[in-house]
Amino acid sequence: MMYDVCIIGSGAGGSPIAYELSNAGFKVVVLEKGENYTEKDFSKDELAVSRRDMFTPPLNEQKHIINEYSQSGKFTRYDGEKSGWNFWNGSMVGGSSNLMSGYFHRMKPKDFRLRSAYGKVRGANVVDWCISYDDLEPYYTKVEKVIGVSGNIVKHKHQEPRSTPNLPYPMLETNEVTSWFDDACKKLNFTSIPTPRAVLSQNALGRDGCYYSNFCGSYGCSSGAKGSARAALLQKCDAEIITDAFVYKLDSKKGKVTRAYYYTKHGVKHVINAKIFVLSAQAIESSRLLINSKNEEFPHGMANSSGELGKNLIFSAGGAGSGRFIFENLTKEQQHALMQPGLFFNRSLQDWYDYDDGCRKYKGGTIDFLFEHQNLISRVNREMYDEEGNLLWGEKLADKIHKRLSTSRVLTFEVFNDWLPTDNCNVSVDDEVKDKYGVPVGVINLNSHPQDLEVGEHLAKKAVKVLEKMGAVEIDYSISSSPPPNLVAGGCRFGNDAKTSVLDKNCKAHDLENLYVTDASFMPTGGSVPYTWTIYANSFRVADVIKNKLSGV
Numbered sequence: 420m421m422y423d424v425c426i427i428g429s430g431a432g433g434s435p436i437a438y439e440l441s442n443a444g445f446k447v448v449v450l451e452k453g454e455n456y457t458e459k460d461f462s463k464d465e466l467a468v469s470r471r472d473m474f475t476p477p478l479n480e481q482k483h484i485i486n487e488y489s490q491s492g493k494f495t496r497y498d499g500e501k502s503g504w505n506f507w508n509g510s511m512v513g514g515s516s517n518l519m520s521g522y523f524h525r526m527k528p529k530d531f532r533l534r535s536a537y538g539k540v541r542g543a544n545v546v547d548w549c550i551s552y553d554d555l556e557p558y559y560t561k562v563e564k565v566i567g568v569s570g571n572i573v574k575h576k577h578q579e580p581r582s583t584p585n586l587p588y589p590m591l592e593t594n595e596v597t598s599w600f601d602d603a604c605k606k607l608n609f610t611s612i613p614t615p616r617a618v619l620s621q622n623a624l625g626r627d628g629c630y631y632s633n634f635c636g637s638y639g640c641s642s643g644a645k646g647s648a649r650a651a652l653l654q655k656c657d658a659e660i661i662t663d664a665f666v667y668k669l670d671s672k673k674g675k676v677t678r679a680y681y682y683t684k685h686g687v688k689h690v691i692n693a694k695i696f697v698l699s700a701q702a703i704e705s706s707r708l709l710i711n712s713k714n715e716e717f718p719h720g721m722a723n724s725s726g727e728l729g730k731n732l733i734f735s736a737g738g739a740g741s742g743r744f745i746f747e748n749l750t751k752e753q754q755h756a757l758m759q760p761g762l763f764f765n766r767s768l769q770d771w772y773d774y775d776d777g778c779r780k781y782k783g784g785t786i787d788f789l790f791e792h793q794n795l796i797s798r799v800n801r802e803m804y805d806e807e808g809n810l811l812w813g814e815k816l817a818d819k820i821h822k823r824l825s826t827s828r829v830l831t832f833e834v835f836n837d838w839l840p841t842d843n844c845n846v847s848v849d850d851e852v853k854d855k856y857g858v859p860v861g862v863i864n865l866n867s868h869p870q871d872l873e874v875g876e877h878l879a880k881k882a883v884k885v886l887e888k889m890g891a892v893e894i895d896y897s898i899s900s901s902p903p904p905n906l907v908a909g910g911c912r913f914g915n916d917a918k919t920s921v922l923d924k925n926c927k928a929h930d931l932e933n934l935y936v937t938d939a940s941f942m943p944t945g946g947s948v949p950y951t952w953t954i955y956a957n958s959f960r961v962a963d964v965i966k967n968k969l970s971g972v
Contacts, residue, residue: 422448423969425679425693426658427666427708430514431954432699432938434648439962441658445969448691449653450664450681453510456517458650461639463632465796474518475507480855483703488843488866506703506863506904512660513649514701515905516951520636521617521645522787523568524948525559527579527772528552529782533837533944537773537782543839543868544731546943549915549924556582558956563587566646566955567624570615577772591620591629591763595756596830600766600788603888609881614765614787617646617951626650631761633793664689667858669696669712669721676934682856695965699938699958702732706846706910706940707861722928727921728911729846732863733945735906736871737784737834740879740896741791742886746826757828764789764830768885771878772947781874784836784947786882791829798824830891832882834875834898836947839868846910867900908939908950925964926957937961
């Protein structure tokens with residue numbers, strides 16, 4: 420059978436292609452490595468997520484090799500299975516979008532021209548994008564309507580231009596403590612921003628609205644309110660979805676991909692033929708697949724005439740912090756407000772999206788504020804030790820847990836700033852280690868730029884000021900060069916020059932006339948926001964390109 424389009428991966432990068440092309444009448448197949456879960460399969464089982472990695476492959480069967488570089492250039496090698504270091508994000512229909520918290524910020528115009536706006540950074544491979552914010556703006560708007568983004572736009576000095584005045588769905592209900600935050604920001608002359616969320620606040624788009632379990636991050640949504648690729652797109656299109664399909668190799672001939680090979684979990688081989696192939700397996704895995712698809716035409720990896728395949732891998736830099744509000748410092752009314760269950764916090768700061776330290780201008784970032792996760796295991800793990808660092812057990816532990824969970828609450832913050840691309844942060848494959856299918860595993864070479872930490876520190880200290888002004892205690896934070904596995908991009912960066920990029924401006928491989936890459940691999944820089952909204956928007960943009968190509972336009 421010949422398909423019009425074969426899509427490898429069903430997350431935020433592949434699902435808009437499937438949705439647009441199949442609903443336009445083209446024959447589309449989606450190859451997904453994981454299983455197909457629906458709303459009825461998602462529960463709030465803390466053990467399944469915290470202890471059993473229910474939605475990611477077991478590391479004894481499928482792992483990575485990680486080389487962590489120091490600033491001196493030396494590295495430490497980690498075996499994923501032995502170390503437990505896991506870069507799998509969600510192996511299922513809809514990918515990791517099922518497990519996201521849905522914090523949706525648009526990138527800003529300067530994010531698309533980082534090199535021009537802020538200049539060259541020594542030791543970093545910073546370039547401008549080959550498209551502009553204006554090229555992507557209509558598709559950001561489309562995502563708001565089709566995926567479903569809730570919130571309220573508040574004007575501020577770094578607000579990006581919009582073609583519509585507001586988000587299409589009303590804000591989610593928020594806890595009364597947000598008023599404490601708003602007051603603190605006003606006193607500090609900061610601008611409090613309601614956080615846009617890819618979570619429906621009401622029944623819409625054939626999905627139920629949020630019922631406020633406060634189990635968003637790391638959990639599938641059992642109401643369908645979260646705008647996952649599965650709930651918002653794949654369950655509403657005519658694409659054929661084949662699950663349990665691990666694509667291990669692509670074939671090419673005379674500048675065209677001809678077929679994709681995949682294994683089932685039992686090792687049975689299958690072949691798919693299509694006119695156009697779209698790769699959206701996740702940034703690390705997409706590079707790995709192309710490298711493992713080397714042939715006579717591409718001896719160093721498919722689509723790699725530039726030698727850039729796998730290079731300039733990026734994550735989201737930053738870190739996290741928290742502060743605790745305790746009953747002793749609050750009135751009865753404030754205590755009641757603090758313990759309101761389920762309701763969101765949903766506040767962000769972007770006052771320092773860029774800033775000047777007196778010597779030069781820096782690209783800054785975003786700070787999102789949220790209550791600690793409702794998962795009881797992660798909350799209890801905070802309480803295992805006394806003030807001297809001694810391990811507690813028995814009645815002492817039980818008493819501390821009861822008091823902390825019933826008479827206090829933790830407000831956390833997350834910092835998002837650019838992870839600058841460097842030479843030593845990239846993807847390759849291992850010469851000896853193979854996965855359960857006998858395919859060489861990915862090697863993740865990790866290296867961060869010192870400026871990432873400097874900017875993260877600057878933002879975290881601003882967040883601390885807000886927590887202090889609100890009256891929080893036990894305030895701390897950590898800005899780290901350790902990458903968040905759920906926020907990864909690059910490896911197949913796009914650009915106008917085929918000698919320095921893997922993809923063209925439409926995310927088509929320079930070397931192949933029918934191969935597109937639409938996960939976060941295409942991104943040369945990541946901006947200072949979570950990536951998912953931009954991945955969705957770009958994929959809708961590329962879907963229009965492919966639709967026109969198949970239609971002969």
